[in-house]
Amino acid sequence: MESLPGSVQVPEWQKAINWDTAGAFKVRWLVICATRFHRIGHLKNALNDNQAVLIGKDGQEIEENCGRGLVELIDEESGSECEYSVRLRWGGRTFDRSRFGHCLKGSVRKTANSPDGFVYAASGVPLTVPQELPVFPSLSATETGLLYHYTEEASRITCCGSHVQKELCQLILPMAVGFPALMNATLAWAAMHSVAFQGQVNGISDPIRFIAGLKARSIEHLRQGLQKPDMEHCDALLATVRTLCQCEIHSGSDQSSAWRVHIKGAKALMNAIDRSQRGKGARPRLLYRWYAAMDSLAMLASCGTTVMIEAGDGTYDGVSAYLDDYNGYSTELSHVIGEIGTAVGAVSQGASSSEQADLLEGTIFTIMERENNLEPVFYPGVVERLTPQAIREYSLCNQAYQHTALIYVRWQLRGFSRDAADIQHSVRKIIECASAITPSYGLSPAIVLTTPLFTAGCEALGEDREAIRRLLNQLYELLKIRNIKLALEILETFWADENTNGDLGMLLCQKNWNFIPY
Secondary structure, eight states, rough: OSOTTSSSSOOOOHHOOOOOOOOOOOOOOOOOOOOOOOTTTTEEEGGGGGGGGTTTTTTTOOHHHHHHHHHHHHHHHTTSSSOOOOOOOOSSGGGGGGGHHTTTTTTTTEEEEETTEEEEEEEESSSOOOOOOSSSSTTOOOHHHHHHHHHHHHGGGGOSHHHHHHHHHHHHHHHHHHHHHHHHHHHHHHHHHHHHHHBBBBSSOOHHHHHHHHHHHHHHHHHHHSSSGGGHHHHHHHHHHHHHHHHHHHOSSSSOOHHHHHHHHHHHHHHHHHHSSSGOOOOOOOHHHHHHHHHHHHHHHHOOOOOOOOOOSSTTTTEOBOOTTTTTBBBHHHHHHHHHHHHHHHHHTTTTOOOHHHHHHHHHHHHHHHHSSOOOOOOTTGGGGSOOHHHHHHHHHHHHHHHHHHHHHHIIIIIOTTTOOHHHHHHHHHHHHHSSOOOSSSSGGGGGHHHHHHHHHHHTTTHHHHHHHHHHHHHHHHHHHHHHHHHHHHOOOHHHHHGGGTTTHHHHHHHHHHHOOO
């Protein structure tokens, strides 16, 4: 601050403000630096209801200690080295005759050959470089910005770790360039994230209509692709279904059943892949583990529909059962959750549950004894990419899902009352595990805690309900996933509505809520 308030002329933008402000004054910017959300999400502003400092309108006052922490992080960011590089392809032309080389004519010289291309050095004269390089020439400036937003920000809240985010972007973006259905779905997801965190999509006056248009175009291209499915593009088709499904679930629409349609579509696609030679080759593990996990969780949210699954042989992706770094819990447990959903559906149609409950509960205990007493086993090559804290938090998340499975067996199959000691023990274990995982703006197993927290919330009593409320609110404030907020709204209604007699299915049917806690 270099002058007193009111010492300079009022700028035009201040005249449009509809609330009282101090007079304009001069400032000197010591540092101008972009700081990513995940670096500051842990800072809480006591002057804004103790919310994360990244939440607030322009001009929001920041409490002193929080502000000091923010300034320190900005100082760290400004001191880091920045690097920008673009991989350029000349289309068979020599460098100086390419479009990019032409603009540098006379200012660069070839210095060396390398197996990967050429090395050029620039002379010390000013260069005239185009302001925009059309990396994606078919996309508008807004769409290109959204694609970058996807890689930097929007993909974070769907990935349990930075290595998963890198793998996701390396898988999705090349496929999206040549597959309009996936490109439009990816842009829709990025736009939804931008609206959730920033309240807008840059350059778009009506973001809701814009997002709807992107999803509609994606679905139209997807429909065309599914009419005559080309097995060479099956991964892109499945990636599109995955992205659209996440868009629908994360939007938190309580009336939409579109996510169910997408999961059924994924199942039909998987069946087609399995019948083809393509199904016998290498598959992108990320896509197929997503499908396996969603298929299992959807069975728990099926409201009585029965989907039979084959008995597992203890191997997944060609290797023994492991803690899935994509979904946050073990592949074997994922299979068991699907079997629980099948058994619950059968019971709702009059089948006996006692024998199946014994078998499933015994399987869960065997998994718990093996996995919780040893170092977690990950897919080959994954553990080397994880920090000790990440390994510990994956293990905690896995335990939360183990107790989620136990609650479903004891609640839905055995018919235990809510206050049963075994039920309440699992509720507290889920709260304990979730509380021990560091809150994070994505890139953490915390992103998949909605399922166990919602399950625990259905059976929680007394102070445990407040703990569930706090943890879900905290998760929502960090991730801004509307489905998390919907999960808490359903729980609040469930806790307050004595007419349901503890029957969540009855409540969901009464309210016509098509909901999956994901």
